[in-house]
Amino acid sequence: MEQSLHGYKILITREAKQAKDLAEKVIALDGIPVQVPILRISCKDAKENQQIFSKIQTYKWIFFTSANGVDCFFRLTEKYHVHHLRKHKFATVGHKTEKVLNEYGYQSSFIPSIYNAEIMAEEFLNGFSEEGPALLIRGNRSRDVLPVEFSKQQLAFDSMEVYETAVNYDAKEKLNQILSEDEIDFITFTSPSTVEAFVELAEAIPRKKIVCIGTTTKQRAEELGFSTLLTPEEFTTEEMLLSISKYINRKER
Numbered sequence: 001m002e003q004s005l006h007g008y009k010i011l012i013t014r015e016a017k018q019a020k021d022l023a024e025k026v027i028a029l030d031g032i033p034v035q036v037p038i039l040r041i042s043c044k045d046a047k048e049n050q051q052i053f054s055k056i057q058t059y060k061w062i063f064f065t066s067a068n069g070v071d072c073f074f075r076l077t078e079k080y081h082v083h084h085l086r087k088h089k090f091a092t093v094g095h096k097t098e099k100v101l102n103e104y105g106y107q108s109s110f111i112p113s114i115y116n117a118e119i120m121a122e123e124f125l126n127g128f129s130e131e132g133p134a135l136l137i138r139g140n141r142s143r144d145v146l147p148v149e150f151s152k153q154q155l156a157f158d159s160m161e162v163y164e165t166a167v168n169y170d171a172k173e174k175l176n177q178i179l180s181e182d183e184i185d186f187i188t189f190t191s192p193s194t195v196e197a198f199v200e201l202a203e204a205i206p207r208k209k210i211v212c213i214g215t216t217t218k219q220r221a222e223e224l225g226f227s228t229l230l231t232p233e234e235f236t237t238e239e240m241l242l243s244i245s246k247y248i249n250r251k252e253r
Contacts, residue, residue, distance in 0.1 A: 005031025008185040043072035072162040117145035132156040192220035
């Protein structure tokens with residue numbers, strides 16, 4: 001089956017840098033990307049981080065649940081002159097996060113079979129429940145799945161907050177203008193945070209095809225009143241676009 005978006009307009013809501021990457025994929029599939037980054041992501045250094053870095057060698061595992069976490073963590077290692085992490089094992093939520101880790105010269109020792117925190121916690125605890133302590137790299141809006149599940153199993157861990165996700169209020173006017181023109185065919189959400197930001201910025205929830213990167217994002221979208229949801233079996237942006245392509249092909253038969 002031909003993989004094509006057939007000139008359909010795809011609204012991309014993720015943070016600016018990541019939106020650009022997704023837009024290029026849309027163009028490669030003959031779609032029309034409409035970029036409205038409704039989130040801002042910035043690295044941060046919480047006051048507790050210096051203490052954690054001072055004992056970084058005590059952790060056996062370091063967990064990353066996003067590419068942003070990888071980038072911001074390694075920026076902090078430069079700040080705190082931490083350059084010896086070869087004894088650590090790294091866990092990444094998916095291959096895209098692992099790819100960013102590879103760019104810093106490290107390999108992932110654990111990736112869950114399905115790219116979400118619930119499966120990550122379940123599979124890790126089934127295979128490595130005795131291998132603590134762990135360090136969880138997080139953002140200010142990270143979900144508490146890993147901390148809760150690790151606490152239940154009494155796996156020792158600490159958390160380090162290294163980035164902040166905020167609503168991009170500067171995008172509000174552009175977003176509502178585009179929605180009012182009613183020319184968008186699909187709206188993409190790549191995290192629960194994008195759904196929440198969209199609801200905060202949009203003057204009304206549009207009756208459009210909503211495409212969510214995974215089940216966690218889909219669940220949040222449904223909670224906030226969205227319907228007509230497409231979700232790929234594999235939680236990646238490539239599979240998101242493929243699910244749109246399949247939907248269009250079925251529709252135009």
